[in-house]
Amino acid sequence: MDGEHRASGNLQSRVVHESLILPVRIENLVYEIGKARIIDSLNLELSAGGCTAILGYNGAGKSVLLRLLHGLLTPSSGIIRWAGDFDPEFVRQRQSMVFQSPVLLRRSIEANIRYALTKRGFKGEHRAHRIETVLEQTNLSRIRHRQAMVLSGGERQRVAIARALAVEPEILFLDEPTASLDPAATIGIEDILVRARNEGRKLIMVTQSVGQAERLANDIVFMHHGQVTEHSLIEEFLATPKSPVAQAFIEGKLYK
Numbered sequence: 224m225d226g227e228h229r230a231s232g233n234l235q236s237r238v239v240h241e242s243l244i245l246p247v248r249i250e251n252l253v254y255e256i257g258k259a260r261i262i263d264s265l266n267l268e269l270s271a272g273g274c275t276a277i278l279g280y281n282g283a284g285k286s287v288l289l290r291l292l293h294g295l296l297t298p299s300s301g302i303i304r305w306a307g308d309f310d311p312e313f314v315r316q317r318q319s320m321v322f323q324s325p326v327l328l329r330r331s332i333e334a335n336i337r338y339a340l341t342k343r344g345f346k347g348e349h350r351a352h353r354i355e356t357v358l359e360q361t362n363l364s365r366i367r368h369r370q371a372m373v374l375s376g377g378e379r380q381r382v383a384i385a386r387a388l389a390v391e392p393e394i395l396f397l398d399e400p401t402a403s404l405d406p407a408a409t410i411g412i413e414d415i416l417v418r419a420r421n422e423g424r425k426l427i428m429v430t431q432s433v434g435q436a437e438r439l440a441n442d443i444v445f446m447h448h449g450q451v452t453e454h455s456l457i458e459e460f461l462a463t464p465k466s467p468v469a470q471a472f473i474e475g476k477l478y479k
């Protein structure tokens with residue numbers, strides 16, 4: 224992405240969210256399904272703020288790791304240690320997740336966002352204010368009354384992100400949020416994410432795109448066979464990847 228795209232996000236930079244549940248320390252995390260070890264003694268520490276991109280070939284365990292972090296799956300063994308001494312429900316309430324193919328309710332864009340807020344206990348003026356703010360931030364104000372079922376893929380993804388941001392998460396998990404979108408829609412989503420990051424929210428994003436990681440991420444977690452083979456700053460990762468498999472991934476080559 225060009226410098227202008229980056230700069231436009233940075234201009235809006237301001238930290239407005241305090242960190243309660245980060246950093247997170249993941250220790251010897253294992254997730255097994257039957258005899259298959261999907262996550263294999265994984266260790267990782269993620270700090271507050273910024274964007275962490277999780278990269279790796281198909282089947283590496285990226286989506287499963289996000290689901291474990293978001294509490295949608297329970298580890299077979301090992302520990303995910305969040306900062307602070309909060310109960311799991313509080314930790315989950317500090318997080319939102321955006322899936323590759325979001326499921327929206329059969330109602331308007333605005334009603335989808337309102338529903339997410341109500342479920343998290345937002346009401347009255349605060350809820351109304353959050354709806355206006357995210358509709359504006361995601362450029363959906365003009366079509367707020369449109370039914371979710373008629374939206375294009377890019378619009379659906381913007382609604383999913385609006386819904387996730389509405390509840391003011393400390394952490395936004397994103398699983399390949401632009402995988403099936405055209406370049407214009409992708410830039411639109413990336414602009415929204417840059418703004419969320421600059422507000423102080425932590426983005427933890429799975430992507431297949433090295434270019435997207437370069438545009439958005441501060442640090443890279445590279446996964447292979449259910450393990451983290453490296454966790455580096457983006458510049459380091461691109462200049463001197465620490466494994467042949469990461470090198471091949473950066474070069475867009477097959478790895479055997």
Ligand SMILES: Nc1ncnc2c1ncn2[C@@H]1O[C@H](COP(=O)(O)OP(=O)(O)OP(=O)(O)O)[C@@H](O)[C@H]1O
Nearest residue numbers: 256259261279280281282283284285286287288431
């Ligand atoms: N519920 C399940 N039952 C059986 N196997 C599963 C299940 N969920 C995940 N797996 C397996 O775990 C491995 C990791 O899956 P995961 O979806 O995390 O990969 P990924 O890194 O996100 O890949 P992709 O880039 O293709 O999305 C895969 O081999 C997958 O087949």
Ligand SMILES: [Mg+2]
Nearest residue numbers: 285286287398
């Ligand atoms: Mg996946």
